[in-house]
Amino acid sequence: MRLRGKVVIVTGGTRGLGRSIAESALAEGAKVVCAARSAGELALVREFGGDRVHFEPTDVRDLASVENLMTATVRHFGRLDVLVCNAGMSNDGMIATIDPERWTEVIQTNLIGTYYCVRSAVPYLRGSGGGRIIAISSALSTRVSPGASAYCASKAAIEMFVRSCAAELAGDGITVNAVAPGFVDTGLGARLSENDLVWEQVAGRLLSGRSGTGDEVGRSVVFLASDDASYVNSHILEVNGGLLWS
Template identity: 35%
Template sequence: MTGELEGRVALVTGAGRGIGAAIARGFAERGALVVGAARSKDQLEELAAEDPEHIFAAAVDLRDEASLSGLVDLVVERHGRIDVLVNNAGVAPAADFVHEPVQQWRDTLAVNVIAPMALAQAAGRHFIAQGGGKIINIASTTGVRGKPGLVGYSASKGAVLRFTESLAAEWARHGVQVNCIAPGAFGTDAQRAVLESPDLLARRVRRIPARRMGEVSELVPLACLLAAPGSDFINGSVFVVDGGESGKL
C-alpha cells in the first residue's frame, strides 16, 4: 500500500468488526496511526494485534456521553494530535413502529447521533486549533430513503446526513472537511439473517443492480481518499455506495 496517510492520526469508532475494522486496517496499511474504539474489547484487541505499530485499541461504550471527550483526549495524549475522525459505530434495531419503545429510540439516537456529535465537537476543538481536520460520518442508504421496520434507524441516519452538511458549511473556514459515506447492503453482521438464508439473500440481491452485496473492503479506498490531504476541497458531500440500488427507478 502507498503511504498517503503516513503520520496522520485517526480515531475510528465501531472498529471491532465490519466496516469500522476494514477502515482501521486500510488507514494503518497506508501509514496512519489509528485508535480503534468500540465496546467489543476482545475484537478490538485482535485488530490491534494485527498491526500494533499502527493500531491501538480503546474499549468504550459510546452511549456513555461522559467518556466521549475523554476518548479524543486519549488519542491526543497518545499521539500528540488528531487529524481524522471516523464516526462509524451504529446500532440498527428492527421493530414494528407502533410497538417500538421510546427507550429504544433513545438508545439508537445516543449511539448514531449524539456520539458522533460529541466526538466531532471534541475533535473539532483540536482541528480548529491546528488549522484543519477530517470528519467522515458513516450513515446508510436508509438515511437517504427510509425503510419500513427500521424507522428509528432511518431517522437517525437521516440526521447524520443533515449533520454532515451543516457542520461542513460551518467549519469549512477552519480547514475542516466533513463528509459522509452512505453504504447500502454490505456483507456485515448486521446482514447476518440475510446472508444465512439463501432465499432472503436471493431476494435481497435481486433489488441491487450490481446483483450482489458489497464487500466492506470496497469502502476503504473512498474512506482513505476522504481522510487524505488530496480531498481538501471535498466538503459536505454524501457518497452513496450501494451497487446502484438507490439510483434505479
C-alpha cells in the first residue's frame, strides 16, 4: 500500500499501458483519475469501485481540457499528489513522405500534451505540499528508428523537458522523473510483439529474451510515485529488460 491516500492522474489511463499503470497504482492503495478522450471499457470502476476510480474525458492537446482535468480531480478527490503523463501516439512514415499534419499530431500529443499537463498540475501539487510528476518516455528516445522520426523526437524532447522541470520545481517539493519502457506486450508495443517478422528481429536484442509486461512498467511508475523514491529526481528509468541496439 505504498500509495495509500494518494490521488493519481494517469493520462491515457483507460487502455494499454495507461490502464496497466492505473491498475498498479490502485493495487498500492491510490485513488486514480483515468483521463482519456474516450472511456472505453472502464472495468477498473467495476473492480475497484467508483470511490477509488474516476474517469475524466480529456484531450491532452487542448489546454482548456487539461485544466478542466485538474479542477475535476480536486473536486472529486480533494487533492492531487501524482501526475503520470502517459497519453501518447505514433504515426509511422518516412520523413520525406509523411503528411506534415500526421507528423505534427505526434508532437502535439506526446510533447505539448505533456507540457500542458505539467503546467496545469503544478499549482495543485504545490497546494498538496509537493508531489510527483512522472512522464512516460520510450527506449526510442535514444535509439534511431527509421520511419518513426516524430515519435523518437517527441520522446527525446520529453526527457529533456523532465530534467528542466525537475530543476525548476525541486524547491516546491515536486520531483519530476520519467520511465522509458522498451518492448512491452501492451499499448503501442503490442503491435511489435504480435508481428512475427518484426519480433524475430527484436528478440535477439533483449537480454531478458522476452517482452516486458504492462504490470512491470506500472510497478516502476509506482516506485517513482512512492516515498521509496523520495531522493530520486531528474531521472530517466529505463525498463527494457536489457535492450541492445546496433
